Amino acid sequence: xxxxxxxxxxxxxxxxxxxxxxxxxxxxxxxxxxxxxxxxxxxxxxxxxxxxxxxxxxxxxxxxxxxxxxxxxxxxxxxxxxxxxxxxxxxxxxxxxxxxxxxxxxxxxxxxxxxxxxxxxxxxxxxxxxxxxxxxxxxxxxxxxxxxxxxxxxxxxxxxxxxxxxxxxxxxxxxxxxxxxxxxxxxxxxxxxxxxxxxxxxxxxxxxxxxxxxxxxxxxxxxxxxxxxxxxxxxxxxxxxxxxxxxxxxxxxxxxxxxxxxxxxxxxxxxxxxxxxxxxxxxxxxxxxxxxxxxxxxxxxxxxxxxxxxxxxxxxxxxxxxxxxxxxxxxxxxxxxxxxxxxxxxxxxxxxxxxxxxxxxxxxxxxxxxxxxxxxxxx
Amino acid sequence: xxxxxxxxxxxxxxxxxxxxxxxxxxxxxxxxxxxxxxxxxxxxxxxxxxxxxxxxxxxxxxxxxxxxxxxxxxxxxxxxxxxxxxxxxxxxxxxxxxxxxxxxxxxxxxxxxxxxxxxxxxxxxxxxxxxxxxxxxxxxxxxxxxxxxxxxxxxxxxxxxxxxxxxxxxxxxxxxxxxxxxxxxxxxxxxxxxxxxxxxxxxxxxxxxxxxxxxxxxxxxxxxxxxxxxxxxxxxxxxxxxxxxxxxxxxxxxxxxxxxxxxxxxxxxxxxxxxxxxxxxxxxxxxxxxxxxxxxxxxxxxxxxxxxxxxxxxxxxxxxxxxxxxxxxxxxxxxxxxxxxxxxxxxxxxxxxxxxxxxxxxxxxxxxxxxxxxxxxxxxxxxxxxxxxxxxxxxxxxxxxxxxxxxxxxxxxxxxxxxxxxxxxxxxxxxxxxxxxxxxxxxxxxxxxxxxxxxxxxxxxxxxxxxxxxxxxxxxxxxxxxxxxxxxxxxxxxxxxxxxxxxxxxxxxxxxxxx
Numbered sequence: 001x002x003x004x005x006x007x008x009x010x011x012x013x014x015x016x017x018x019x020x021x022x023x024x025x026x027x028x029x030x031x032x033x034x035x036x037x038x039x040x041x042x043x044x045x046x047x048x049x050x051x052x053x054x055x056x057x058x059x060x061x062x063x064x065x066x067x068x069x070x071x072x073x074x075x076x077x078x079x080x081x082x083x084x085x086x087x088x089x090x091x092x093x094x095x096x097x098x099x100x101x102x103x104x105x106x107x108x109x110x111x112x113x114x115x116x117x118x119x120x121x122x123x124x125x126x127x128x129x130x131x132x133x134x135x136x137x138x139x140x141x142x143x144x145x146x147x148x149x150x151x152x153x154x155x156x157x158x159x160x161x162x163x164x165x166x167x168x169x170x171x172x173x174x175x176x177x178x179x180x181x182x183x184x185x186x187x188x189x190x191x192x193x194x195x196x197x198x199x200x201x202x203x204x205x206x207x208x209x210x211x212x213x214x215x216x217x218x219x220x221x222x223x224x225x226x227x228x229x230x231x232x233x234x235x236x237x238x239x240x241x242x243x244x245x246x247x248x249x250x251x252x253x254x255x256x257x258x259x260x261x262x263x264x265x266x267x268x269x270x271x272x273x274x275x276x277x278x279x280x281x282x283x284x285x286x287x288x289x290x291x292x293x294x295x296x297x298x299x300x301x302x303x304x305x306x307x308x309x310x311x312x313x314x315x316x317x318x319x320x321x322x323x324x325x326x327x328x329x330x331x332x333x334x335x336x337x338x339x340x341x342x343x344x345x346x347x348x349x350x351x352x353x354x355x356x357x358x359x360x361x362x363x364x365x366x367x368x369x370x371x372x373x374x375x376x377x378x379x
Numbered sequence: 380x381x382x383x384x385x386x387x388x389x390x391x392x393x394x395x396x397x398x399x400x401x402x403x404x405x406x407x408x409x410x411x412x413x414x415x416x417x418x419x420x421x422x423x424x425x426x427x428x429x430x431x432x433x434x435x436x437x438x439x440x441x442x443x444x445x446x447x448x449x450x451x452x453x454x455x456x457x458x459x460x461x462x463x464x465x466x467x468x469x470x471x472x473x474x475x476x477x478x479x480x481x482x483x484x485x486x487x488x489x490x491x492x493x494x495x496x497x498x499x500x501x502x503x504x505x506x507x508x509x510x511x512x513x514x515x516x517x518x519x520x521x522x523x524x525x526x527x528x529x530x531x532x533x534x535x536x537x538x539x540x541x542x543x544x545x546x547x548x549x550x551x552x553x554x555x556x557x558x559x560x561x562x563x564x565x566x567x568x569x570x571x572x573x574x575x576x577x578x579x580x581x582x583x584x585x586x587x588x589x590x591x592x593x594x595x596x597x598x599x600x601x602x603x604x605x606x607x608x609x610x611x612x613x614x615x616x617x618x619x620x621x622x623x624x625x626x627x628x629x630x631x632x633x634x635x636x637x638x639x640x641x642x643x644x645x646x647x648x649x650x651x652x653x654x655x656x657x658x659x660x661x662x663x664x665x666x667x668x669x670x671x672x673x674x675x676x677x678x679x680x681x682x683x684x685x686x687x688x689x690x691x692x693x694x695x696x697x698x699x700x701x702x703x704x705x706x707x708x709x710x711x712x713x714x715x716x717x718x719x720x721x722x723x724x725x726x727x728x729x730x731x732x733x734x735x736x737x738x739x740x741x742x743x744x745x746x747x748x749x750x751x752x753x754x755x756x757x758x759x760x761x762x763x764x765x766x767x768x769x770x771x772x773x774x775x776x777x778x779x780x781x782x783x784x785x786x787x788x789x790x791x792x793x794x795x796x797x798x799x800x801x802x803x804x805x806x807x808x809x810x811x812x813x814x815x816x817x818x819x820x821x822x823x824x825x826x827x828x829x830x831x832x833x834x835x836x837x838x839x840x841x842x843x844x845x846x847x848x849x850x851x852x853x854x855x856x857x858x859x860x861x862x863x864x865x866x867x868x869x870x871x872x873x874x875x876x877x878x879x880x881x882x883x884x885x886x887x888x889x890x891x892x893x894x
Contacts, residue, residue, distance in 0.1 A: 252729075255734050258711065
C-alpha cells in the first residue's frame with residue numbers, strides 16, 4: 001500500500017482468461033469395504049497390464065507366457081508349493097515379530113539381526129551340546145536360548161530408547177551389522193572342514209537338535225507353528241491389556257502418561273517380545289529348515305517384513321495375504337529370470353511395478369480427483 | 380464509499396469427504412466497511428475465508444472482485460487481488476525481527492534494503508496507530524505484538540481487504556480495545572475488513588454489517604445497527620437460547636486440595652511455576668485466568684502427577700476419612716492407588732485426554748482397562764458406559780465403535796468429560812473445556828460442571844473467555860508468567876480488573892488462597 005509501483009491487479013486481469021486449475025484433489029468419505037477391495041483388486045489388474053506392456057516393449061516377450069512362467073515358478077510342482085509355503089511362513093514369522101513394535105511406533109528395522117542372532121544361538125547349542133544331552137532337552141535349550149538371544153538383541157536398543165530417547169531406527173539397523181559380523185566370526189570358529197569358510201550341515205549323522213518332521217513333510221512344522229502364532233499375536237494385540245497399552249503408547253505417549261501407563265516398561269516389554277519372536281524365526285530356520293547357519297540365513301526378511309506389516313496395516317491376519325503376495329512375486333520373478341535368461345533386475349522391475357500400484361491404490365481409496373468441469377469453459 | 384460491492388462470492392460450496400463445509404454461500408464485502416462473519420464453531424466461517432485467501436479452492440461457485448470473475452488458486456493470487464488474511468495461528472519466524480518477518484518472501488524489486496523496509500513499516504504503524512518495535516525479535520514478543528506484526532505484514536504488501544480469523548481469542552480486554560481502534564482507523568482509510576468471530580458483543584461493538592453462517596449455510600446478512608444479541612444468537616443456533624449460566628452458592632465448602640509454594644521449570648530451565656499457593660474447596664468452582672502459556676497447563680499437570688516439581692506441597696484431604704495425602708511427585712498411578720478421586724480434562728483432548736484413532740469404547744476404557752484379573756480386556760462394562768455417555772450427553776456419532784477423531788470437536792469433548800465425571804470425582808480439573816464448542820455444547824458443559832459442584836466436587840476451571848469466568852466461577856485466580864497475581868471473588872469481579880492482573884508485569888506478589 002505504501003508504494004504505487006504495483007499496478008492495480010484488476011486492470012491487469014481484464015485481458016486474461018479465467019481458468020480453473022486442471023484438477024484438484026479432495027478427501028473422500030469412508031467408502032464401504034467391498035468398494036475398497038474392488039479398488040485394490042483393480043490396481044493389481046492395472047499393474048499386470050502395465051507389466052505386460054513393459055515386458056513387450058523392453059524384452060519383446062509374450063507377457064502371457066511370462067505370467068504363466070511366474071505362476072509355475074511359484075506353484076509348478078508340489079516341491080515348489082512346499083517351498084513357497086515355507087517361504088511365506090518364515091517371512092510371516094518375522095513380520096509378526098516386528099508388528100507389535102510398529103504398533104507402538106517403535107521402528108524396529110533390526111529384524112534381520114534379531115533373526116540371525118537367534119539362529120546363531122540355536123546353532124551354538126546344536127554344535128556344543130549335540131549328542132551330549134538328550135535330544136528333547138537339547139531342543140528345549142535351543143528354543144530358550146534362541147528366544148533369549150533375539151530378545152536381548154531387541155532389548156538393547158529399547159533400553160537406550162527408553163532411558164535416553166536415542167533413535168531406534170538407526171540403532172536397530174546397526175545391530176544388524178553387529179549380528180552379521182558375529183555370525184561370520186563363529187562360522188570361522190566352527191567351520192567344517194577347516195578352511196572351507198562354512199559350517200555345513202550340523203550333526204548330519206546323528207541329527208541331534210534337528211526339529212522333528214511331521215509325516216514326511218519337512219516344512220510342515222514351521223508352517224503350523226507360524227500359523228498358530230499368527231492368531232495368538234492377533235489376539236494379543238486386539239484383546240489383551242498389553243496389546244491395548246501398546247496401542248495407546250503408539251498413538252500418543254502423552255495419553256499413556258496421563259492415564260498412568262509406564263511408557264518405558266511397555267517399550268522394553270514389547271521389544272523383548274518382538275526380538276524373541278525374531279529369535280524364534282532363527283530357531284526354525286536353523287533347527288528345521290537349513291540345519292546350518294550362514295550370514296545370509298535371514299535373507300533380507302527382516303526388511304521385507306516391514307513392507308508386509310505396513311501393507312497389512314499391522315493386522316496379523318491380513319499379513320498372511322501380504323506375505324504370500326510378496327513371496328509369490330519373488331519366486332515367480334526368480335523363475336522368469338532363469339527360464340528366459342533375463343537379468344534378475346527385470347523381475348525386480350515387475351515386482352516394483354506391482355507394489356507401486358498396490359500401495360498407490362490407497363490414494364484412490366482415500367481421495368478423489370476433480371477435473372475441471374466442461375461447462376465452465378464458456379469463452 | 381458504502382454500497383459498492385468490492386468482493387462478491389456466489390454459490391460457494393466446499394466439501395471435505397462427506398462433510399460439507401460450505402454449501403451455496405453468498406457473501407458480499409463492500410469498500411470501507413467492517414463485516415463480521417458470525418457463526419458457531421464448525422459453521423464454515425474459516426473455510427469460506429480460506430477460499431478467498433487462496434488456501435482452498437471452491438468445489439462450486441464463483442468469486443467476483445470489482446465485478447469481474449476471478450480465480451484464486453494460491454495465497455499469491457489472493458495477494459495480487461489485494462486480499463490478505465491474518466490466521467488464528469501466526470506464521471512468523473521466531474528468530475527474525477518484526478521487519479524481517481514482514482518482508483520475508485516478498486519479491487524485491489531492486490535491492491534488499493532492511494533500512495528502507497523498516498521505515499516503511501514505521502510509516503504504516505504511524506498511520507494506523509500500531510505500536511511495535513520493528514527491530515524486536517518475534518520470540519521476545521507478546522501474543523498481541525505478534526498479531527500486530529501479522530497485520531502490518533499484510534498491509535505492507537498492499538492489502539485492501541483484510542480478513543482476521545478470531546483475532547481476539549488470544550487477547551486481553553485492553554488489547555482487544557486497542558485492536559478495535561486500529562481496525563476502525565483502517566476502515567475510515569477505505570480498507571475493507573472481515574472479522575471471523577463467534578463473540579456477539581464484539582460484533583455489536585465493532586462492525587457495520589454481519590453475515591451469519593450456520594452449519595455451512597448462509598443464513599442472513601444484517602446491518603449491525605438494526606440487530607440485537609438475541610436475534611443474532613437465534614440466527615446462529617437456529618433456535619432461541621438463554622445465555623445465562625447458573626451459579627449456586629457453594630454448599631458446605633471444605634478444603635479439599637491445598638497447594639503450597641510449588642515451583643516448576645520447563646526443559647529450557649525457565650521457571651514456569653513460581654511459588655504457587657492456593658486452596659480448592661469442595662462444592663466450589665475455582666476459575667484460573669491468564670494469558671495463554673502463563674503456567675496453567677503446568678499447574679494442572681503438577682496436580683495430576685505429570686510434572687516434576689521443585690519443592691512445595693500438594694495435599695489432598697480425603698473426604699472419606701479426612702486424612703491428608705501428599706500428592707507431590709507421585710505418578711498418576713500412585714495417586715489413583717492412594718484412593719484419590721481426581722479427574723482431569725486436559726487442554727489437548729486428542730493428544731492427551733483421548734486417543735484419536737481408537738473408538739469411543741476403547742477411549743472410555745482408558746481409565747478402567749486394568750480392572751479384572753485376566754490378561755485380557757473386559758470390554759462389556761466400558762461398552763455400557765460408552766452407550767450411557769452417548770445417550771446422556773447427546774453425543775452425535777454413528778455408534779460407540781466410531782473412532783473419536785471422526786467426531787466433531789464438541790462431541791469429542793463430551794466423550795472426554797463424560798468419562799472423567801463418570802468416576803464421581805472429588806477433584807475435577809478442566810482446561811479450556813468449551814474451546815471450539817458450539818453454544819449448546821458449551822452450556823451443556825457448564826451445566827455438567829455445576830452438577831459436579833452440587834455433588835461436592837472441588838472444581839478447577841481454566842478458561843480463556845473472561846465473560847464466562849466471571850459468570851461461572853466462585854473465585855477466580857489469575858496467573859501471570861507462572862505467578863499468582865490475585866484471587867478475586869467471582870461474584871464481584873469485573874473483567875477489566877482481571878485483564879489488568881493478567882498483564883501487569885511488576886509488583887507481583889505471591890497470592891494467597893484465603894480470599
